[in-house]
Amino acid sequence: MKKDTKIYLSLVVIVIIIIAGIFYIKNLNNLTPEEETVKCISSKAILYSQTECSHCKQQKQILGTYSGLFKIIECDKEPEKCMAKEITGTPTWEINGKLYQGVKSIRELSELSGCECNPNFKVIKNNSIITCNINSSQECLIPAKNICSD
Numbered sequence: 095m096k097k098d099t100k101i102y103l104s105l106v107v108i109v110i111i112i113i114a115g116i117f118y119i120k121n122l123n124n125l126t127p128e129e130e131t132v133k134c135i136s137s138k139a140i141l142y143s144q145t146e147c148s149h150c151k152q153q154k155q156i157l158g159t160y161s162g163l164f165k166i167i168e169c170d171k172e173p174e175k176c177m178a179k180e181i182t183g184t185p186t187w188e189i190n191g192k193l194y195q196g197v198k199s200i201r202e203l204s205e206l207s208g209c210e211c212n213p214n215f216k217v218i219k220n221n222s223i224i225t226c227n228i229n230s231s232q233e234c235l236i237p238a239k240n241i242c243s244d
Contacts, residue, residue, distance in 0.1 A: 128160070131200065134209035135189075136163040142179065142186040144170045153185045153197045 143150040169176035187194045
């Protein structure tokens, strides 16, 4: 290859790398509305749970792929922490220093924490539909379901 061709190709590669780097850095801080909502809630909430509790499992299903963002204390593994907070049943949420028992939807958690809930919030777990009793007071989560509105 000619020297001029090598220089030209090197410059093109450098420009492409710079442009790709700019887009990568720009998108690092761009959170989806779902991530913003859940990060806000998780910064203000602790979930007290138990490993074999069916309602706790339901709560974790509602959190879906975002459950890893939350501080979750398993009362059967760390009973001293639950006793210190006087947890009498699970799941129990501690949000902004107050305790709330029972399974909560993302909408309820956003209201309790004071975090804005995006109306298009969705939780997708393994691309499958999570089914539940339509007549229950707990919201069912399915892909693309609006869970922040009433």
